[in-house]
Amino acid sequence: MRLVRTALTIAGSDSGGGAGIEADLKTFTAFGVHGLVAITSVTAQNTQTVTAIHDIPPEVVSEQIRVVAEDIGVDAAKTGMLSNAEIIKAVAKTVKNYDFPLVVDPVMIAKSGAPLLREDAVDALIKYILPLATLVTPNRFEAEKLTGMEIRNVNDAKLAAKKIAEETGAKAVIVKGGHLEGKEAIDVLYHNGAYKLYRAPKVDGCTHGTGCSFSAAITANLAKGLSLEDAVSVAKEFITLGISTGHKIGHGHCPVNQSAWIEIPAEKWRIYEELTRAVREFERINPIKLIPEVGTNFVYALPFPYARTKEDVAGVKGRIVRVGNEVRAVGSVEFGASDHLARAILTFMRFYPKYRSAINVRYSEEIVELAKEQGFTVSFYDRREEPIEVKEKEGATIPWGIEVAVKRINKRPDVIYHLGDIGKEPMILIFGRNPREVLDKLRLLI
Ligand SMILES: Cc1ncc(COP(=O)(O)OP(=O)(O)O)c(N)n1
Ligand SMILES: Cc1ncsc1CCOP(=O)(O)O
Secondary structure (H helix, E strand, O other): OOOOOEEEEEEEEEOOOOOHHHHHHHHHHHOOOEEEEEEEEEEEEOOOOEEEEEEOOHHHHHHHHHHHHHHOOOOEEEEOOOEOHHHHHHHHHHHOOOOOOEEEOOOOEOOOOOEOEOHHHHHHHHHHHHHHOOEEOOOHHHHHHHHOOOOOOHHHHHHHHHHHHHHHOOOEEEEOOOOOOOOEEEEEEEEOOEEEEEEEEOOOOOOEOHHHHHHHHHHHHHHOOOOHHHHHHHHHHHHHHHHHOOOOOOOOOOEOOOOHHHHHHHHHHHHHHHHHHHHHHHHHHOOHHHOOOOOEOEEEEOOOOOOOOHHHEEEEOOOEEEEOOEEEEOOOEEEOOOOHHHHHHHHHHHHOOOOOEEEEEEOOHHHHHHHHHOOOOEEEEOHHHOOHHHHOOOOOHHHHHHHHHHHHOOOOOOEEEEOOEOOEOOEEEEEEOOHHHHHHHHHOOO
């Protein structure tokens, strides 16, 4: 019995790796599904343009589908760029031989504006492919092309989704809301005569390959046995994360980040383990004299580009305090457990992205001197110099102070201190790439 689920993409190749089969395979992998490929067309493409298109002979497209379906088996499939009417007819004829769910992304134009479906092939798509679809996933412009309607808002999208389903025989249609009016991206699903809306904020970020990755995520989750409604829900979360965490590569539309879906949880687990170990070691070292009145925290942030808010930074819940003669972590390591130090590391990472860990210890002149003697680069900020508008803004002092301290010297600081203010305890912060490096520096200051 085959334990791994499989998903097949019948689509074109994007040499820039942002859309097409490349996006589909990365998405399948992100969901733990084995990806299969029937390539329809090879495009010479980057984030700005498509300069060449070479279509694969229709019989070779069909043969790719047949061999994988008959040997490996297909749990769900999707279509992307089908390019011309002959490929469309060949794909329709072949997939009819199997009973896997089929998600149809009616790809027509690339983000860069290049046509990916010949004008004379739109009718073939409507006639041969859409009737076989478990789900069709048009964006606003594709839905307009398929219906001849103007679509501006959710009500128009509802009418269009119903029209496409009723006129083509597609079992379900989702009109995506990324290009509709409003601050939210509201996708409208029409299935079994009912509507369901999927909402997410319209996030800033990288959008090349969104349509491909969204439909691939639905396909992967159908392959895993989720209902259509649940598969769409997971895909919506996946694509929102992928857009907001896209790597800014190329000079045009940067690609969606399909890895974020698995990379963030994996990194979180690594961070949790490493920081927990380091906190235990800190307790064992028992640096009682280094614990300030307010307590110590020890933080470790997600890597770039995932570290954005305090929720992306792990710290010790309740901080690390003195209990009699012992140093004790009050709670366990959790993401979002630090406030002050999280703001400090997030600011530091704006200048030195690889430096993701920090600890705060009690200020004393001796420790600062010792740090200098050990060859550490030391900088500082003076809270009395804080501009009034920063002082008045909740939570702004530490980011301001870290920025001042970083910019004061033209070298990356290992240690930043401040001398406090009325009601504010002076403090020393030690920075490192990871908690082990922070502890190594701290050991030299005891
Ligand atoms: C080979 C290939 N297939 C599909 C596309 C479309 O991707 P994109 O331009 O990012 O548009 P959306 O899929 O996001 O609507 C492509 N460019 N290349
Ligand atoms: C008060 C203070 N100021 C800088 S670090 C620190 C202690 C740790 O605070 P948090 O637990 O919010 O990171």
